[in-house]
Amino acid sequence: MTTTVPKILVVGGGYAGFYTAWKLEKHLRKGEAEVTIVDPLPYMTYQPFLPEVAAGEIEARHVVVGLRRHLKRTRVVIAKITGIDHATKTATITPEVGEPWQEQYDQIVVTAGAVSRTFPIPGIAENAIGLKTIEEAVAIRDRILTNFDRAANLPPGPERERLLTVVVVGGGFAGIEVLAETRAFASALLKSYPNLTFDETHFHLIEAMGRIMPEVSLKTSEWVLKDLAKRGAYVHLDTQVKGAVDSNVELSTGVVIPTDLIIWTAGVMANPTVVRGGDLPVEERGRIQTRADLRVGTPEDFVEGAWAAGDVAAVPDLTGGGVGGFCVPNAQHAVRQGKLLAKNVVAVLRGEDPKEYFHKNLGAVAGLGLYNGVFQSGKLALKGFIAWIAHRGYHGLAMPTFERKFRVVGDWWQNFWLGRDNVSTETLQNPRRVFEEFAARPRPAAPETPPIDPKSVAAEKTGKVAAS
Structure with a gap:
């Protein structure tokens, strides 16, 4: 007799996604569930440090957290989620190289974050x-x-x-x-x-x-x-x-x-690739509708097996301090939501009730x-x-x-x-520049000369003699 354990799919490896997977490894008993995290990047970026990276105060690699290094019991997939069919509990995973495939899950955690929001301004x-x-x-x-x-x-x-x-x-x-x-x-x-x-x-x-x-x-x-x-x-x-x-x-x-x-x-907006590519409910600002217990849905009803947190989710702010009644998209909320989400998923797997997210802004x-x-x-x-x-x-x-x-x-x-290290590494964006500049290249092939026809040469000579 074969038994299968519940499969938990985490969509996105940012604050909320990383902390969800990280804490799931801590709370899940051995063999209790399988966790997979999918993100196009192999690391989580600690975004509050980006201005200091831009100013040369912190080494760039030190503000990212490698998923494979720190998620020891999680299956890490470097690819995009381009579709979510929660009706069949199937997600489409599209890698940069290779063919897309369908991934089955029992619980899905959508933490795909946000991207820069721009306007159609020329240039x-x-x-x-x-x-x-x-x-x-x-x-x-x-x-x-x-x-x-x-x-x-x-x-x-x-x-x-x-x-x-x-x-x-x-x-x-x-x-x-x-x-x-x-x-x-x-x-x-x-x-x-x-x-x-x-x-x-x-x-x-x-x-x-x-x-x-x-x-x-x-x-x-x-x-x-x-x-x-x-x-x-x-x-x-x-x-x-x-x-x-x-x-x-x-x-x-x-x-x-x-x-x-x-x-x-x-400004930012919820990751449109994930939000628009799925069948989970979306509110008017383009975020996934989420309850205070981080399950997808409304206060009256929830979507079984679906969770969301972070910038991609419209999570009610029970403290009353959120803009429009929802938690603002920042790292402070995303980290704490990820930690609670892991506990809530484990609670539901064990037949217990999840807890509601409540966090008063620290400042x-x-x-x-x-x-x-x-x-x-x-x-x-x-x-x-x-x-x-x-x-x-x-x-x-x-x-x-x-x-x-x-x-x-x-x-x-x-x-x-x-002091700061003030050397530009802009040429890293084109690492082959020097190699290409001095690399030896094959010489152009000489144009082919048609073979000489002896009969045409003899006829040409005969014509010259007759003309003289």
Whole structure:
């Protein structure tokens, strides 16, 4: 007699997905269930550290958590989920190489995260870069460094200043942090480029609303504006981007900013590949309808065997503090939802009732460059150095696994004594460039000469004799 254990399929290896699989390994008894996690990338990215990667403060590989290294009892599949047919409990897995296949499951956990949300603005799709992946953060860092090298070879003028100009779109936490961190990065670089001046570097943030950082109080956000201005960063409020063509960012105010680097942080949306490719219920903002116990469904009814969490899910915020009654899409919620989701899936497998997700926001913390930050929890607001300590302390503790914590803290310690590593690795994006430039190539084949016909040669000679 053969028996089969329940199969749990985790869709997405971000915060919520990684923590769900990680904690399932802890809570499941041996042989109680089989866990599979599917993601196009072989790692989880700790996104709060991306601004520091872009500013050269943390080594890029240290802010990602390898799925295969840390999920010892989980089957890891590097591919996309391109379809979910929950009616038959089947998911379509599409690898980058090879044919798609159908994966059967008993419980599905959808934690596919979010992607950058953009608008049909001319030039944005072609010229801007997001800040959702480690590759984007590295590209931002390398572009700044490469542009400093290029600018140093040019005489003072518009082209030099264009290379030293950065435009960030979006005044949320991600936008403010990457603006402040890269501004501080550029200021620190100037000592290595004696022919470039501070006044030639320009950092702009464009925000459509009348304020920045809605997660903090108005008074705190105003302090951040003043601090950014003091450090040489310009914030354009009540302003929209109308175009980004030919290295020129056109604003709704009529201002045109020449730049070589546009960073887009103006919002996110639930992963459309997974949401649109399945038959699970979706709410009006494109997220999967999710109950407080993290089962897919409504408060009145749920979809048996389906769960969701993180940015892809509309999870009710029982504390009453969420926007529109739902948990905001951030790492703080995604991590805690993933931990509870693992417990709830195990509880249901054992015939027990799942628990509802309840987490009161601990506050908001942001790094604004070395030794500077802002922190707010309720009415308590910290600014400057002490907030920067709180920022590093919180995220250092929140980084999953001791191995990753050790690497990140090691980067901070080394940079304290040695400074940032300011060498661009932009050529990594085309690693075969030098090889291709100097590689020997076969010479073009010589054109073939038709064989000589002796009869035609004799006839030609006879004709020449007769003519003479």
